[in-house]
Amino acid sequence: MDLPVIQADGNPSGTVAVDDAVFGVPFKEPLVHQVVTAYLAGGRAGTSAQKNRSQVRGGGRKPFRQKGTGSARAGTIRSPLWRGGGTIFAASTRSYAQKVNRKAYRVALRSILSELVRQERLRLCDAIELEEPRTRLLIALLRQLGVVDNRRILLITAEHHESLALACRNVVGVNACEVAHIDPVSLIDHDTVILTSAALKKLELSLQ
Known part of the structure; x- marks a missing residue:
C-alpha cells in the first residue's frame, strides 16, 4: 500500500510504501474495545x-x-x-489492572492504525521540527500542514523533541509524543494523527 507524504511546508513529497500487515488489516472492534478498556482501567488509582x-x-x-x-x-x-x-x-484499595497479551495489544494497534488510514485521519510528513518552543511557530506549522482547524491533533515523532513538546502544551487539543510512547487511546481520541517518516519506520518495525 502506498500513502502520500507531505513536507513540513504542506507541499507533496511523493508516496511511501507501507506494510499492509500494519496499515491494511481489518478493524477488530471487540479486541480494540478490550485493549482500550484495559488501558483505561490501568490508569485508575484504586485508592478509595x-x-x-x-x-x-x-x-x-x-x-x-x-x-x-x-x-x-x-x-x-x-x-x-x-x-x-x-x-x-x-x-x-484495589488494582483495576487487566492483563492483555503483548500479541493482542499489537494486533489492536495495527487494527487502529489501519482504520485511521481508511478514515483518512492518518497523515505522513517528512519531518516535524521546531527551532524554538514558540506557539506561533507551531500554529504556522499546523497551518502549512492544513490541519490548523482540526480539533484534536497528535504529532508522532521518532525521538523526543523538547521544543515541539513545550509548544504543544500551550495549544489546546494538540499533543506530541515519540513513537515509542503511543497508546491505543491517544490514537483513537485524536481527529488527525501526523506521523513522521522516521517514526513510520520505527512503528512498522515494532509492530511486525
Whole structure:
C-alpha cells in the first residue's frame, strides 16, 4: 500500500510504501474495545478506602444491657446502624489492572492504525521540527500542514523533541509524543494523527 507524504511546508513529497500487515488489516472492534478498556482501567488509582465495623476504633464494650431498656439490642457503638459506625460494604484499595497479551495489544494497534488510514485521519510528513518552543511557530506549522482547524491533533515523532513538546502544551487539543510512547487511546481520541517518516519506520518495525 502506498500513502502520500507531505513536507513540513504542506507541499507533496511523493508516496511511501507501507506494510499492509500494519496499515491494511481489518478493524477488530471487540479486541480494540478490550485493549482500550484495559488501558483505561490501568490508569485508575484504586485508592478509595472506607472502614468497616471491625476497622473503626472503639466499640469493644457493649453500650448498654441486653434487656430492660426499651431500646433495640446493641453489641457495639461501631455498628453500621449507628452514627460513627463502620460502613457495611466498605470500599478497599484495589488494582483495576487487566492483563492483555503483548500479541493482542499489537494486533489492536495495527487494527487502529489501519482504520485511521481508511478514515483518512492518518497523515505522513517528512519531518516535524521546531527551532524554538514558540506557539506561533507551531500554529504556522499546523497551518502549512492544513490541519490548523482540526480539533484534536497528535504529532508522532521518532525521538523526543523538547521544543515541539513545550509548544504543544500551550495549544489546546494538540499533543506530541515519540513513537515509542503511543497508546491505543491517544490514537483513537485524536481527529488527525501526523506521523513522521522516521517514526513510520520505527512503528512498522515494532509492530511486525
